Amino acid sequence: MRFIPAGTRIRRLPNSLACVLLFNLGLAAILLPLASQATPPTKAPTSYPPEKIVADDQFEPREEAGTGLDWIQLTSGEWLRGTVDRIRVDSIEFDSKELDELTLDLDDVYAVVTNGPQTISLDTRRLVVGNVAIRGNIVRIRTKTGVQTYTRGDVLGMVPGLPTEWNYWSGTASIGLTLQKGNTNQTDFTAIASVMRETANTRATSQYNGTISSANGAQTGNNHRVDVQGDILITRRFYITVLAFEYYTNRFQDINLRLVPSAGVGYSIVDNGRTAIDIEVGAGATYTQTFDSTSPSTLISRTNASVIFRLRFDTDITKSIEWSGEYKVQLGVPETQYTFQHALTTLSVDLWRDIDLDTSFIWDRNQANAYQPTPDSPVPDDFRLTFGLGIDF
Numbered sequence: 001m002r003f004i005p006a007g008t009r010i011r012r013l014p015n016s017l018a019c020v021l022l023f024n025l026g027l028a029a030i031l032l033p034l035a036s037q038a039t040p041p042t043k044a045p046t047s048y049p050p051e052k053i054v055a056d057d058q059f060e061p062r063e064e065a066g067t068g069l070d071w072i073q074l075t076s077g078e079w080l081r082g083t084v085d086r087i088r089v090d091s092i093e094f095d096s097k098e099l100d101e102l103t104l105d106l107d108d109v110y111a112v113v114t115n116g117p118q119t120i121s122l123d124t125r126r127l128v129v130g131n132v133a134i135r136g137n138i139v140r141i142r143t144k145t146g147v148q149t150y151t152r153g154d155v156l157g158m159v160p161g162l163p164t165e166w167n168y169w170s171g172t173a174s175i176g177l178t179l180q181k182g183n184t185n186q187t188d189f190t191a192i193a194s195v196m197r198e199t200a201n202t203r204a205t206s207q208y209n210g211t212i213s214s215a216n217g218a219q220t221g222n223n224h225r226v227d228v229q230g231d232i233l234i235t236r237r238f239y240i241t242v243l244a245f246e247y248y249t250n251r252f253q254d255i256n257l258r259l260v261p262s263a264g265v266g267y268s269i270v271d272n273g274r275t276a277i278d279i280e281v282g283a284g285a286t287y288t289q290t291f292d293s294t295s296p297s298t299l300i301s302r303t304n305a306s307v308i309f310r311l312r313f314d315t316d317i318t319k320s321i322e323w324s325g326e327y328k329v330q331l332g333v334p335e336t337q338y339t340f341q342h343a344l345t346t347l348s349v350d351l352w353r354d355i356d357l358d359t360s361f362i363w364d365r366n367q368a369n370a371y372q373p374t375p376d377s378p379v380p381d382d383f384r385l386t387f388g389l390g391i392d393f
Helices: 015-038 051-055 367-371
Strands: 070-074 079-088 091-096 100-105 109-113 118-122 127-135 138-143 146-151 155-160 169-180 186-198 202-215 218-233 238-250 255-271 275-292 295-316 321-333 340-352 355-366 381-392
Touching: 051 109, 051 127, 070 091, 118 138, 169 355, 186 355, 186 381, 238 275, 255 295, 355 367
Parallel strands: none
Antiparallel strands: 070 079, 070 109, 079 091, 079 155, 091 100, 109 127, 118 127, 118 155, 127 138, 138 146, 169 186, 169 381, 186 202, 202 218, 218 238, 238 255, 255 275, 275 295, 295 321, 321 340, 340 355, 355 381
């Protein structure tokens, strides 16, 4: 018990301040226990790796599609959840829930368990649809008639979903625009785009690149190229180009029109998940309409055979930087002066989600211009360096 010395004055708190303190203490006594109860527990995973499916002696795919995601297990033992976008040749494209889009070497993946139907192309030219489970070299597919077993070597490719049209399409587009006003009025518009329809057995691509430029009201550039190609996969690496078609026009190279139908074969030299390199060889006919250098209103038509060589590549330099390109030569037969060459290379840097910053270099060479008789004739080579924003879809 504490004693207060005599003569000490006791100061009392005003009634209003005492009420405020008592009210705050009472409110704290009520809210603190409630706050502790409202604190959420540590968040638990929404789904777990299908380790039981992979380890089970029976080892069978899921019986029906669920609402979750696909899973892959790396040879290191790590599990990743997400969506299997495609399996082709020696690579797997996987949209990871945690790591975004990945392209992995198939040899680095030990197991795959899908949560929905897949369309699988076999080397016997058959299509099989169903949930898929892969463990080591064994591939099992749950179809309507039961579980079928194959090896990885039997599979040419795999795409997600039932064989519906929407699942087959993808593409990219990049657009650049330059405007200059003042002492010089200049406008440059460039566009590069590609669309691909790919099933487990076939692939059809359409590509466009073009430029329209003007300075002080006068046109200084106008060229357009369209390439269309249809391929049939024969093995994991070898394919036949049943039809390819090129349309090209370039007024400033004196080319009013060039049409090149062709066919050939192709082979995937490298496809390891990070780098893809294809080579193609074909033959076709080239029909060309050129402007007469001595009489611009006169068109000269010519048709000749062509031997065509094409190299295409695509590589991921880093996770956010991709480098792609192609080189194509059409060798005139028997007159080699009617040879055309084309090269395009693009460096893409991821900016945000599916939007990229694209830098492209394009080279077109018309060998015939090297043989023109007048100094006013166009030079053989055209070079373009373009910058634009691109989108993947």
